[in-house]
Amino acid sequence: xxxxxxxxxxxxxxxxxxxxxxxxxxxxxxxxxxxxxxxxxxxxxxxxxxxxxxxxxxxxxxxxxxxxxxxxxxxxxxxxxxxxxxxxxxxxxxxxxxxxxxxxxxxxxxxxxxxxxxxxxxxxxxxxxxxxxxxxxxxxxxxxxxxxxxxxxxxxxxxxxxxxxxxxxxxxxxxxxxxxxxxxxxxxxxxxxxxxxxxxxxxxxxxxxxxxxxxxxxxxxxxxxxxxxxxxxxxxxxxxxxxxxxxxxxxxxxxxxxxxxxxxxxxxxxxxxxxxxxxxxxxxxxxxxxxxxxxxxxxxxxxxxxxxxxxxxxxxxxxxxxxxxxxxxxxxxxxxx
Numbered sequence: 001x002x003x004x005x006x007x008x009x010x011x012x013x014x015x016x017x018x019x020x021x022x023x024x025x026x027x028x029x030x031x032x033x034x035x036x037x038x039x040x041x042x043x044x045x046x047x048x049x050x051x052x053x054x055x056x057x058x059x060x061x062x063x064x065x066x067x068x069x070x071x072x073x074x075x076x077x078x079x080x081x082x083x084x085x086x087x088x089x090x091x092x093x094x095x096x097x098x099x100x101x102x103x104x105x106x107x108x109x110x111x112x113x114x115x116x117x118x119x120x121x122x123x124x125x126x127x128x129x130x131x132x133x134x135x136x137x138x139x140x141x142x143x144x145x146x147x148x149x150x151x152x153x154x155x156x157x158x159x160x161x162x163x164x165x166x167x168x169x170x171x172x173x174x175x176x177x178x179x180x181x182x183x184x185x186x187x188x189x190x191x192x193x194x195x196x197x198x199x200x201x202x203x204x205x206x207x208x209x210x211x212x213x214x215x216x217x218x219x220x221x222x223x224x225x226x227x228x229x230x231x232x233x234x235x236x237x238x239x240x241x242x243x244x245x246x247x248x249x250x251x252x253x254x255x256x257x258x259x260x261x262x263x264x265x266x267x268x269x270x271x272x273x274x275x276x277x278x279x280x281x282x283x284x285x286x287x288x289x290x291x292x293x294x295x296x297x298x299x300x301x302x303x304x305x306x307x308x309x310x311x312x313x314x315x316x317x318x319x320x321x322x323x324x325x326x327x328x329x330x331x332x333x334x335x336x337x
Contacts (some may be wrong), residue, residue: 005032012069027231043228095173101164103153112148158189230288237314247316
């Protein structure tokens with residue numbers, strides 16, 4: 001492990017400036033990832049997880065604005081890099097596997113051509129050596145011999161995700177971002193892909209930022225979990241802390257809504273979180289989850305949201321928790337990390 005965090009995000013805020021409105025997608029979030037560690041960023045669709053991921057690689061569209069905050073990778077600020085400077089970061093330092101791998105791949109390039117082109121863009125490799133390395137990577141992620149000549153539209157969704165992972169790790173990055181890698185797959189393919197992520201993480205000694213709305217498979221791979229809602233991190237901690245002792249009502253609701261082997265529509269019905277997410281980017285005073293929270297009180301909708309430290313590693317942003325624990329663990333409240 002490095003002495004400091006590999007990735008450090010401090011008070012990051014991102015908004016989308018549309019013709020009719022400004023959408024605040026990410027609101028003052030902070031977190032860290034150490035070398036070799038896995039952080040799972042979880043939350044419902046529309047909570048700002050993917051926007052956060054894209055901001056780490058400078059891939060936000062022209063309508064997006066990084067309003068404030070700092071992104072440090074291995075101690076280096078990524079906030080104001082020029083286009084040519086990003087080339088030394090993307091793929092070589094930080095790799096990303098996109099949510100819809102089939103759409104992210106070029107439809108007129110074969111599977112092996114994707115890898116050959118990416119390898120040669122960042123390394124001084126002959127086409128022959130690049131192809132040899134491409135085939136090694138494809139075998140490593142489970143693409144069988146003979147399929148390297150296929151085009152993306154000829155592959156299944158799971159195979160496209162595997163190609164996306166091969167592209168993400170081909171230049172040996174220190175950090176891999178996997179954005180909803182299992183969301184479009186069936187249950188069997190999801191389990192296999194999680195196993196593959198674990199294998200790649202160990203084999204390549206890579207840190208992992210896993211973005212997902214599915215809490216079922218995350219416990220198998222995550223070291224820490226941060227729970228995101230309406231652009232904010234409401235709770236963060238070690239996997240064991242979040243799963244065994246969820247503090248925020250939203251985290252409790254997410255965990256309670258997971259199906260299990262006892263689920264039955266009559267005897268053990270599946271629970272759900274009442275209400276629905278606020279309009280995307282809408283800023284509500286106080287806690288953004290208050291309109292859906294069973295424990296909500298008037299102060300929840302008015303007071304500024306602050307975190308309470310429940311331990312050295314476990315934090316939650318909730319007025320009720322703050323009131324119950326006073327100043328919290330140690331020196332008291334702290335920022336999202």
